[in-house]
Amino acid sequence: MAECKAFAKLSELAKNPTDLTAQGVLTPERVRRYCCHGEIFNLLYSCQRVTGEVLDALQELSDECLLVEQFQKMRQGAVLNRILNFPSENRQVLHTACRDLFSEKPACAVATKQAQAELDKLKIFLRELEQGSICNEKGQPFHTLIHVGIGGSDLGPRSIYEALRAYANTKRTIHFISNVDPDDSAQVLAKVDLNRSLVLVVSKSGTTLETLANETIVRAALAHAGLNPNKHCLSVTGESSPMDNPDRYLRSFYMYDYIGGRYSSTSMVGAVMLGFGIGYENLLAFLEGANSQDNASAEKDIRKNIALLAALLGVWNHNFLGMGTVAVLPYSQALHRFPAHLQQCDMESNGKSVCRDGNTVQIKSGPIVWGEPGTNGQHAFYQLLHQGTEDVAVEFIGFRKSQRKKDLIIQKSSSQQKLVANLLAQSMALAIGKSDENPNKRFPGNRTNSILLADRLTPKTMGALLALYEAKIVFQGFCWNINSFDQEGVQLGKELATELLVVMDENRSEGTLVEAFLDVAKMHS
């Protein structure tokens, strides 16, 4: 990116970014013009510190870096998960194929065919559960599913299930176990009826330490309850992984090596749990929303492509205006875990220092992503957003209507109206600021933000939201010329943990913990 013509232009423009607090800048005309319209979402970006000139330069950057072309090649199956001249994963990147089910000509037919095959298996399995041909030892239906996974096999599925609980089958419950902390599994096992529970173990490699430990604990609990674990456990894993074993699992659903964990929510990793929890039809609507958004991300005009525009506004804020973090603030309690998923998807994808050609990056790559739902956050950390010394790029997400339609008019407005009024008010307050004689009541303004707005958080909307952010992350990775699809940064910690466990095993008292730390320090100092 640094070698692009547009880069120099943007660096120049960044010296004097628009002053949103100045008279006559944030006008209704600007609000109307700086709105990008999508099928499901609109992006209101009048409170970004941009002008037409900046947008033109961002368009040039997008064109020079071939962002959309690369996105399309990705969808078609190009081997983008690699580092030139060095050993790397060398894989295709085809999470988009999992939902490319709704047209005659999918972008990558082979992968979509594999995805369809797994969906068909799932559909049959769900019908068998429904009809009772799959049931527990006593002939009773399963009403609980325990989803065991970590990272990409946990955060995405969990946050989507939370987002769509309003659409869940009320006779069924989902629990999640992820952490190797034994209190995590103990807490879930203390409240479920194992007789009526399926256990879904999710690991692409079939060798994830935490997941195997938790599976072993749950299997022991099943056995302890007099049940046959092999009749309660399901797996989502790579074909022919150690977890692809019909003796140990009632069913195995496959994911393929061209789907990275953090991009796997629309694969079987998310689909099996969602199919059980919210039903097959809602699952399909979710996939359709994601696919529709993928198609929309192929537009080259940044003013007409929400994901691309969001990516470039992010690059502007991060690389040119110097903001190190992005706060994702959904005005929807159902999205309470979605920022945690994005934190994973974004930071694990773009928290890198090596370009795809093996050289060290010369500019900043991915920012820190964090956030909590509004209005809760307003009563928590917004103080810093408004008056602190750290400048944060804010991404609001909002919906015109509630999911559950249970609301009351109190003091002339419904709770939903209060929610949305607060969202809009925060966006504007951050941008325009306020002067005051009391220095403690002054707001500097010019705190950049945008609002992603849709009608209602439905399965289809959720699919689109997920795909929109996935595309945003990928576009940014292309822009920084990094490999957004590997995660070499997790290896060193794993290696040292293995060394430590060996040292600890030699003396199994818990008091020796710091001694083990000392020993490993000794090996490495």
Added chain:
Amino acid sequence: MAECKAFAKLSELAKNPTDLTAQGVLTPERVRRYCCHGEIFNLLYSCQRVTGEVLDALQELSDECLLVEQFQKMRQGAVLNRILNFPSENRQVLHTACRDLFSEKPACAVATKQAQAELDKLKIFLRELEQGSICNEKGQPFHTLIHVGIGGSDLGPRSIYEALRAYANTKRTIHFISNVDPDDSAQVLAKVDLNRSLVLVVSKSGTTLETLANETIVRAALAHAGLNPNKHCLSVTGESSPMDNPDRYLRSFYMYDYIGGRYSSTSMVGAVMLGFGIGYENLLAFLEGANSQDNASAEKDIRKNIALLAALLGVWNHNFLGMGTVAVLPYSQALHRFPAHLQQCDMESNGKSVCRDGNTVQIKSGPIVWGEPGTNGQHAFYQLLHQGTEDVAVEFIGFRKSQRKKDLIIQKSSSQQKLVANLLAQSMALAIGKSDENPNKRFPGNRTNSILLADRLTPKTMGALLALYEAKIVFQGFCWNINSFDQEGVQLGKELATELLVVMDENRSEGTLVEAFLDVAKMHS
């Protein structure tokens, strides 16, 4: 702080911070020396980029800024919540008095007497619930409590309850409603038995918009179920607030204006819910842990005072080494919401730009605080911590033993051992890094971090942990000479939301939302 002699010294030292990756630096000897011992916690800080010289300068800074003296004055009731020469709240800051119950001579006897009186009321109330003299219309005991609050009345209590669920009365359940999003209340109301539910409404002023809206919705649901809301509702509020009304509430418990919302977890704001959920004895242990930590924070030697040392290491990383964010990473699933509470407590306290004398701050004040539990985070955002271009100050929290003691040895180690081995390994990996011929497998190291370590997460430990972080935040505020106890930054958004609701009320169709935004833009442009 900028005018302190130590400031200049630290600025000089920051030009060449210790290189933790160099041969012979991170030795067992260093690990042993850089450990601060407290009654409940130890702070392992060998992986901070400090030397004896840096620590000496931080000690000078602490002495020059009178950090401990101010902390002690705070506990004794000094009016520290104010801005000189300008209208401000002008209040004492006495959250520490709520737990100063265990000595003959509390630091502020008047406030502690008030706290004790409320605790006595609570004790009686809990006994009446236990004995059945308080029960529902049918004479059945209440088994559910719905806690309604937001911000300081929600995040602290919620995160502490989650942390101590292992100690909860299994016959009782707690639910929380906070967001004005109507889906938040709808979701909780869909799953509780209102017949058997108490509703605890928490608002110091008795006028918090979100809380009143949610209370109204829950009262309507009670009435709809044929129940008398006034016989199910409790309140925690200021004496003589609109919510201090025996006609509408079964009981009211008081909090006082000298306790800020985000510091109120050990007041009735947290105590009523905790007393119901984990019992009075556990509540007392929690308060005792907090008090014990408050006493320990009076030590002037930074090498012997964990909270003070953590505060100063934070200042070193933030103001001198330039890190804008702090990641709090507990290796305990029970603490999964504790980072969100700290995010509130820290950022609302110290996200300021005005000094206590009314002048603008000349240095950076509070950082951004974020985090998720390990090992989950290892499979999510740690990639960026290890190999990204943003430098993050990491604060690990860990425990030698699990809460629930349900564990299995798998491949020679228990899950608890795996958890702790990963914690130690991450700390070291971040610090020492790793060279490699493959640039994608290189770890730069020198990523500063420390570990707060205790034996087990009990009620007492949780109290100490909370008080430790509260003191850390307050020490930093003193260092930056800001008022950590007000929150003027939340006002502007509230005002604009009120304006917007008026505009929206004039045309109540939901489609007019963006039009309302335009109208308010017009008013302010």
